[in-house]
Amino acid sequence: MQAPDRCGVIIANTGTPKEPTPSAVRSYLRRFLMDRRIAPMNRLAWWFILQAGILPKRGRVSAEKYQSIWTDEGSPFTIAHEKLAARLGEVFAQEGSDTLVRCAMSYGVPTIRSVVRELKEAGCTRLVVLPLYPQSALSTTGSVSDSVERALKKEHWDVSCDFLDNYHDNPTYARAIAASVRHAGFDPDSDDKLLFSYHSIPLTDIEAGDTYELQAGASSLLVAGELGLERTRWTIGYQCRFDKGRDWLSPYTTEVLSRWAEADVGRVFFVCPGFSVDCLETLYDIDYELKPFYYDKIREAGRVPTGDEFVYVPCLDRSKAHVKVLADVLQPYREGGC
Structure with a gap:
């Protein structure tokens, strides 16, 4: 009798340093910033700039930031992914599915290669990779794809692999984001404003064919629709520019906040x-x-x-709603054998 399929699911993200120290942060940033999809110039020239100017200062400054959010358990980012993977695995087990779910990081630990090796050794016959970037970008989803491809080659694993590029228009995802906004206290029938803030990307990536901006707009429209909002009640901004040497996708979140503060728009939900x-x-x-x-x-x-003009809406994080979203996104691939 042929053995049943065992599916391996990898939920992937960027990662964090192993600990909130300057040396650990520098090690993490070195891997991150030397990625060919991230580096803004010739790799050799960029390496010297990193070593001489960026990493010494940024390692110290970023370490202080990480220390302010670190928990007794460790990185809140890593812990959330571990719990997400565990809860998603429990959902699949309750459905009688032989599916192993693991989290992996492009630049942190566990590494994508180590998780690929683990799933291979566990006897998985299929692989599904879900980058936890609802809106795909060359610099995020693309980097995960690169890492998975390298890992499969290095582990000499010729396995059927489904790679999920994005889930920006998934209805369950849009409903979950809308519910989180309501849960934070947003009143669709009031004058409350909603600011969708996304990570910015270089305009050169858009010129190279990146559809990230279109996906961000589509996601925002879906969520606003779930909330029944008129267009005047919400807008989009972009945060987290890495450098000022390139043009980045805008309007920047700070520009939107400046306009809204001047206009006295009332409560802003972020x-x-x-x-x-x-x-x-x-x-x-x-x-x-x-x-x-x-x-x-x-x-x-x-x-x-x-003190109540600015309300942050937390990410879906490790919530039951997030597990439901990811299970729904994976459903078509699970029906294929997982």
Whole structure:
């Protein structure tokens, strides 16, 4: 009798340093910033710039930021992915599916190669890779694809592999984001404003064919539709530019916040649909940079902030709603044998 298929599912993301120390952060950033999809110039020239100028300073500064969000268990980003993988595996097991779910990181641990090896040794006959970037980009989803391809070659594993490019228009995903906005206190029948903030990307990537901007717009439209919002109630901004030497996708989130502070629009709900799990860019940047920035702009406009003008909507993270989203996204591939 032929053995039943065993499916291996990898949920992949960028990763974090092993610990919040300058040396660990430098090691992580070196891997990240030397990725050919990230490096902004000739690799040799870029390597010297990194070693001499960027890593010494950024390693120290970023380590301080990571220390402010680190928990007793470790990186909140890594922990959330481990719990997501475990809960997703439990869902599949309850359905009687022989599916192993693991998380892997492009630049952190566990590495994509180590997880590919683990699933191969576990006897998986099929592989499904789901990058946890709802909106795909050359610099994110593309990097995961590169890593998986390299890992399969190095492990000499000729296995059937489905790679999910994005899930930006998945209805379950849109409903989950809309529900999280409502849960944060957003009132569709009030004057509350909703700001969708996505990670920015270089304009050169868009010129090279990246459809990230279109996907971000489509996701925002779907969520706004779920909330029943008119177009005047919401907008899109982009955060987290890496450098100022290139043109990046805009409008920048800070520009939107500046306009809204000047116009006195009322409560602003800030949601990041492109971040599946809370990370440094949300846990630190929003509380320590963007929220204080907005309140400073309110003061510059001649008003005194009351403290409730800015409301952050957390990522789906390790929630049951997120597990449901990922299970739904994977459903067509599970029906194929998982």
